[in-house]
Amino acid sequence: MTSPAHVCWAYCVLPADRDTDARGVEGVIGAPVRVVPGRGLSLAVSDLPAEEFRDDVLSDRLADERWTAGLAMAHFNAIEAIFRTGPVLPLRLATVFTSAERAIAMLATHHDRLSEALVRVTGSAQWTVRATASAPRGTDAEASSGTDYLRAVAARRDDAVSRHAADAAAATELHQTLADLSVAAERDTTSPSQLLSGVYLVRTEQSGRFQDVLSRAREQADGLTLDVRGPLAPYSFVPRLEEAA
Amino acid sequence: MTATLEPRGDNTLVDLLDRLLAGGVVVAGDVTLSVADIDLVRVRLLALLTSVSTVTPGSAV
Numbered sequence: 001m002t003s004p005a006h007v008c009w010a011y012c013v014l015p016a017d018r019d020t021d022a023r024g025v026e027g028v029i030g031a032p033v034r035v036v037p038g039r040g041l042s043l044a045v046s047d048l049p050a051e052e053f054r055d056d057v058l059s060d061r062l063a064d065e066r067w068t069a070g071l072a073m074a075h076f077n078a079i080e081a082i083f084r085t086g087p088v089l090p091l092r093l094a095t096v097f098t099s100a101e102r103a104i105a106m107l108a109t110h111h112d113r114l115s116e117a118l119v120r121v122t123g124s125a126q127w128t129v130r131a132t133a134s135a136p137r138g139t140d141a142e143a144s145s146g147t148d149y150l151r152a153v154a155a156r157r158d159d160a161v162s163r164h165a166a167d168a169a170a171a172t173e174l175h176q177t178l179a180d181l182s183v184a185a186e187r188d189t190t191s192p193s194q195l196l197s198g199v200y201l202v203r204t205e206q207s208g209r210f211q212d213v214l215s216r217a218r219e220q221a222d223g224l225t226l227d228v229r230g231p232l233a234p235y236s237f238v239p240r241l242e243e244a245a
Numbered sequence: 246m247t248a249t250l251e252p253r254g255d256n257t258l259v260d261l262l263d264r265l266l267a268g269g270v271v272v273a274g275d276v277t278l279s280v281a282d283i284d285l286v287r288v289r290l291l292a293l294l295t296s297v298s299t300v301t302p303g304s305a306v
Contacts, residue, residue: 007276055276062286065293072290076265092269093286096276106272114270128261199264229261235268 006047007054008036008097012079012088012233013107013114015122016042025081028074033082036100038107041114044082045103053096062094083233087122089114090233110241117239124183124203125231127210131171131196131224133164167223171195174217174224181210184237195224199236207231259291266290 009028014020016037025033027046035042051057062068072093079090097103107114175198179185182200191197202210207230214228266287 010274013270053276058276063289065289068286069290069293072262072266072286076262090265090269092271093266094276095269095272095274098275102275106274110272117270128264130260197260227260232265235265238268238270241270241272 005050007050008100008103009046009048009053010091010095010097010103011044011046011075012082012090013118014042014044014082014086014088015118016040018042018086020044020082020085022082025078026074027078028071030074033078036104038104040111041107041118043100043103043107044078044088045097045100046078047100048096055096058094058096079233083125087118088233089117089121089238090235113239113241117237120183121201121234121237123205124201124234124237125207126234126236127178127200127202127207127228127230128232129174129178129196129198129200129214130194130227131174132194132227133167134223134225163223167195170217170224174213177213178210181206181213186236201234201237202231204231263287263291 009031011027011033014035016039020035020042022033022035022044025044027033029048029052031046031048033044033046035044052061062071075093079088082088083090097106175185175187175196178198178200179187182202184201186199188194188197188199200210211228214226217224218226
């Protein structure tokens with residue numbers, strides 16, 4: 001039961017048959033996390049003071065970046081803590097219900113698609129991989145004449161062009177290799193400063209090989225600097241149920 | 246490689262956070278931020294995280 005003085009902040013969906021102990025998991029604003037069971041699916045939630053999280057108040061409060069940053073970190077950390085004990089479907093930040101009953105009703109509405117999605121991510125984790133070009137090698141040679149200088153500039157430019165092409169090819173090859181080891185993969189090509197920005201859904205038994213590929217790519221030192229995050233809950237591999245208005 | 250997030254002003258974490266904010270199941274809650282709200286939150290948070298080297302955990306809430 002959620003009293004009218006509280007709203008129900010939801011973190012993630014989990015299988016109802018999962019024996020989840022949320023005790024000790026800290027949620028947003030330090031609130032405890034509890035698991036409310038539904039039919040076939042459960043929901044991890046915190047009861048938060050309504051006066052702070054009502055919709056008319058929440059939008060305003062989210063304008064406070066630091067408050068919101070804390071909220072986001074706490075939301076993700078709670079999801080990760082629960083994810084470490086079994087499969088979850090993360091919910092978007094600031095999914096709030098007026099009562100636990102309303103939250104459970106939502107689960108019932110989307111039962112089939114949420115269940116399917118949970119089955120799909122069970123036994124897997126999300127990894128994010130970002131590759132950027134390493135700092136250019138070589139230093140400016142001293143030019144003894146103007147012609148030498150221009151020649152050196154042209155050579156450096158040609159080097160940079162061919163190096164970029166080689167880096168881009170290496171990034172694409174790396175993505176393909178990682179995608180082949182994954183249940184699902186998505187590459188974000190909208191950021192030109194990144195050679196690779198990918199998310200991968202990787203089965204636990206493949207995560208060793210997945211990390212080996214990344215280790216080898218690092219050792220090759222072929223111009224890519226890698227940033228790897230994982231294993232994470234599958235934020236990018238959830239069903240698109242509805243678009244918020 | 247850790248799943249625990251700490252607000253620090255490094256770009257890779259900003260990337261990660263951006264992806265997390267963009268992800269997750271969208272369901273209609275009783276209080277649901279609109280896509281515009283969420284985008285605004287993302288923009289604000291990313292600006293904060295890129296401009297501040299360290300946000301002391303706990304100070305935010």
